[in-house]
Amino acid sequence: MPVRATHATLSAGRDAVYDPRARQGSVPIEFHLDDGSTLDGALILTSVELEWLHQQTSRLVDAHGQALGGTP
Template sequence: MPVRATHATLSAGRDAVYDARARQGSVPIEFHLDDGSTLDGALILTSAEVEWLHQQTSRLVDAHGRALGGTP
């Protein structure tokens, strides 16, 4: 049976990059496989996806702040 990815995490110590010419962003990630190994990879995002991801992560940051007792 082939090894499968169970999840992906952000790669520590590596920054996201935006290529204005290609109008794409690249976020370094690490795939975690069910056999315990990992593979380096990249999440490639269009300009619209970069904006959508920004909105989504902003919502997460707000929810985190509220969970820690910040303003609603």
């Protein structure tokens, strides 16, 4: 049975990079496999996907602040 990825996390200590020629961003990630091992990888995002991800993460940050008792 092949090893499968269970989830991915951001790679610590590595920065995201934007390539203006390709109009893409690259976010370093680490894949966690069901056998306990990990693999380095990258999440490649187009400009549209970068904007969508920004909106989504901003919403999550707002929800986190509200959960901690911040103002809505």
